Amino acid sequence: xxxxxxxxxxxxxxxxxxxxxxxxxxxxxxxxxxxxxxxxxxxxxxxxxxxxxxxxxxxxxxxxxxxxxxxxxxxxxxxxxxxxxxxxxxxxxxxxxxxxxxxxxxxxxxxxxxxxxxxxxxxxxxxxxxxxxxxxxxxxxxxxxxxxxxxxxxxxxxxxxxxxxxxxxxxxxxxxxxxxxxxxxxxxxxxxxxxxxxxxxxxxxxxxxxxxxxxxxxxxxxxxxxxxxxxxxxxxxxxxxxxxxxxxxxxxxxxxxxxxxxxxxxxxxxxxxxxxxxxxxxxxxxxxxxxxxxxxxxxxxxxxxxxxxxxxxxxxxxxxxxxxxxxxxxxxxxxxxxxxxxxxxxxxxxxxxx
Amino acid sequence: xxxxxxxxxxxxxxxxxxxxxxxxxxxxxxxxxxxxxxxxxxxxxxxxxxxxxxxxxxxxxxxxxxxxxxxxxxxxxxxxxxxxxxxxxxxxxxxxxxxxxxxxxxxxxxxxxxxxxxxxxxxxxxxxxxxxxxxxxxxxxxxxxxxxxxxxxxxxxxxxxxxxxxxxxxxxxxxxxxxxxxxxxxxxxxxxxxxxxxxxxxxxxxxxxxxxxxxxxxxxxxxxxxxxxxxxxxxxxxxxxxxxxxxxxxxxxxxxxxxxxxxxxxxxxxxxxxxxxxxxxxxxxxxxxxxxxxxxxxxxxxxxxxxxxxxxxxxxxxxxxxxxxxxxxxxxxxxxxxxxxxxxxxxxxxxxxx
DNA sequence: ATGAAAGCGCTAACAA
DNA sequence: TTGTTAGCGCTTTCAT
Numbered sequence: 001x002x003x004x005x006x007x008x009x010x011x012x013x014x015x016x017x018x019x020x021x022x023x024x025x026x027x028x029x030x031x032x033x034x035x036x037x038x039x040x041x042x043x044x045x046x047x048x049x050x051x052x053x054x055x056x057x058x059x060x061x062x063x064x065x066x067x068x069x070x071x072x073x074x075x076x077x078x079x080x081x082x083x084x085x086x087x088x089x090x091x092x093x094x095x096x097x098x099x100x101x102x103x104x105x106x107x108x109x110x111x112x113x114x115x116x117x118x119x120x121x122x123x124x125x126x127x128x129x130x131x132x133x134x135x136x137x138x139x140x141x142x143x144x145x146x147x148x149x150x151x152x153x154x155x156x157x158x159x160x161x162x163x164x165x166x167x168x169x170x171x172x173x174x175x176x177x178x179x180x181x182x183x184x185x186x187x188x189x190x191x192x193x194x195x196x197x198x199x200x201x202x203x204x205x206x207x208x209x210x211x212x213x214x215x216x217x218x219x220x221x222x223x224x225x226x227x228x229x230x231x232x233x234x235x236x237x238x239x240x241x242x243x244x245x246x247x248x249x250x251x252x253x254x255x256x257x258x259x260x261x262x263x264x265x266x267x268x269x270x271x272x273x274x275x276x277x278x279x280x281x282x283x284x285x286x287x288x289x290x291x292x293x294x295x296x297x298x299x300x301x302x303x304x305x306x307x308x309x310x311x312x313x314x315x316x317x318x319x320x321x322x323x324x325x326x327x328x329x330x331x332x333x334x335x336x337x338x339x340x341x342x343x344x345x346x347x348x349x350x351x352x353x354x
Numbered sequence: 355x356x357x358x359x360x361x362x363x364x365x366x367x368x369x370x371x372x373x374x375x376x377x378x379x380x381x382x383x384x385x386x387x388x389x390x391x392x393x394x395x396x397x398x399x400x401x402x403x404x405x406x407x408x409x410x411x412x413x414x415x416x417x418x419x420x421x422x423x424x425x426x427x428x429x430x431x432x433x434x435x436x437x438x439x440x441x442x443x444x445x446x447x448x449x450x451x452x453x454x455x456x457x458x459x460x461x462x463x464x465x466x467x468x469x470x471x472x473x474x475x476x477x478x479x480x481x482x483x484x485x486x487x488x489x490x491x492x493x494x495x496x497x498x499x500x501x502x503x504x505x506x507x508x509x510x511x512x513x514x515x516x517x518x519x520x521x522x523x524x525x526x527x528x529x530x531x532x533x534x535x536x537x538x539x540x541x542x543x544x545x546x547x548x549x550x551x552x553x554x555x556x557x558x559x560x561x562x563x564x565x566x567x568x569x570x571x572x573x574x575x576x577x578x579x580x581x582x583x584x585x586x587x588x589x590x591x592x593x594x595x596x597x598x599x600x601x602x603x604x605x606x607x608x609x610x611x612x613x614x615x616x617x618x619x620x621x622x623x624x625x626x627x628x629x630x631x632x633x634x635x636x637x638x639x640x641x642x643x644x645x646x647x648x649x650x651x652x653x654x655x656x657x658x659x660x661x662x663x664x665x666x667x668x669x670x671x672x673x674x675x676x677x678x679x680x681x682x683x684x685x686x687x688x689x690x691x692x693x694x695x696x697x698x699x700x701x702x703x704x705x706x707x708x
Numbered sequence: 709a710t711g712a713a714a715g716c717g718c719t720a721a722c723a724a
Numbered sequence: 725t726t727g728t729t730a731g732c733g734c735t736t737t738c739a740t
Contacts, residue, residue, distance in 0.1 A: 001733095016710070019736085020735090026709080047733090048732090052735075069433075070430070078423055091461070114415070161595050248609075279635060368727045382726085405719090
């Protein structure tokens, strides 16, 4: 590998000058600069970022640790992060936590060891991981999921409200026994969405009973099993609110496999939009999140945090949007085709990429 | 940040000994080792991977540059890579090329600058990028897409055969004018799948005419537009083979929007499986790839290449599997349910995660 | 404006 | 077995 010394020798200058030219910081004689650039090009010189990072005690890499790369929810979020990062001169690498606290811990360790410039994390595990980053003075932004007991910049959506709206919609559609499949108790989104569900039921004057609630794992199979378990009860539900996209799909599969009609007699609404929701049979009603903006916002907070590590942490909450499609509209067949594409007004999802 | 010197001082030994203990390489007095470990723990010492990489002139990070993070095809592939990488002691970071040669170039530059231990790349752009890595002696494995004019380890599927099978299936189902929506000309998979389509038509004694072929961009919108353009021709097709999953969805959307029945009168088969293909209406016939094994195989090749940089590059071809569902079976309604799950024999897809 | 030299934190010769 | 020391490639004072 050619080093800065090789370039310096060829250009007849000192390594320091080469560094100055390549970083464009200090002022250098134009002729010299040209010679240096020419030499660098001749030698196909590539700066060694490892050495630079060591010397500067900081890198230009961000780690984005997402909780499940198989979940389409994260993909447009990542694009939002990338777009902002690039403007600010950072490169983004993705790490797949895979809803596995151990895997996640490994990636946090890697981010720590590599002295990453910043971390955006959707944590499936213990808040201790995030504390570790904070203690090591690595700028962190929590995204999607609120870590307990750690004060960091956070970007969330109005989970409770979205879940409440979805559940209220099921109530309004005439379903009577509405169940809820939520995620692991340790994850904030699971609990907030459960709370929204409970609030909507209470608001409609119904009891919320534990036997209509299932705590699954935010994955497709978990949703399937939870649905199956709900159907086995003495008094099965006639509708379900599922707290994320993959579990919604799993629940729907379970209903299909059991020959239960959706939306009639059984209604279903899920949190998180899924791609091709309108191509699925029946098309799925969902609570959509402004995923791209979620990413942009987190990245913006990270840039600010890096610029000013001392500033007070802030939390940004973006809005969800209920998208009513067929799976929750028992009379959909009798309505016009427009019924499948209802949208609520003004939402942060405006910049969501299609 | 605490350094190895801090630990050494606290344990009353030299930095070299600390390094030896922490790396477990050389033999160290057990008592001393214990003291060192204790000191490291007391100080919450975290090795600086940047310094280590600089000193050793090699890192333990792999970059996996995928061409579109929004494509579910890549997600289980990444899991395959991760599983092998972890066994071999490497961490994997993902980079989203996003079907954008410029973005991809930036990530290649980053991999180069960071002196990554290895790169697995599904390139959407110029082979020059891969050459650059090779010239810099960075071990590279090409995955999914065959780079032109560069000799590197490569993992592919039998694109031509898969496409031929899919097209022959459409022929066998009784469709008469079968179109093809493929990807950009510069991408090997696009051209190979096109060739398979052409072969199947020729084998059935038909002409392959350019007016039934569209070159789109491997994205959903591109598939939609290509389908629309096919429908506008004087003599529109009555079936289509789409060369990847996202374009298949786009094409299907276009058909739905135009009120054209699938599979009757219009048939459709796509390359790449999609999640929930069986929940989509109508369920999509696809050519499935062994994505997880694709990742595992690439990672294994990379491990071998790192161990022996001089060994001759090899190319591994895995097998695809035609999954016939509703979208290509005009008489499916009259057949038993078994018809929807036909599988070809012996395929590498055996270990594909569901 | 430019160069000399120190040092980021670690590992690996080499010496003891 | 352990310690001393040099140096990975770069940036950044500090002199000039």
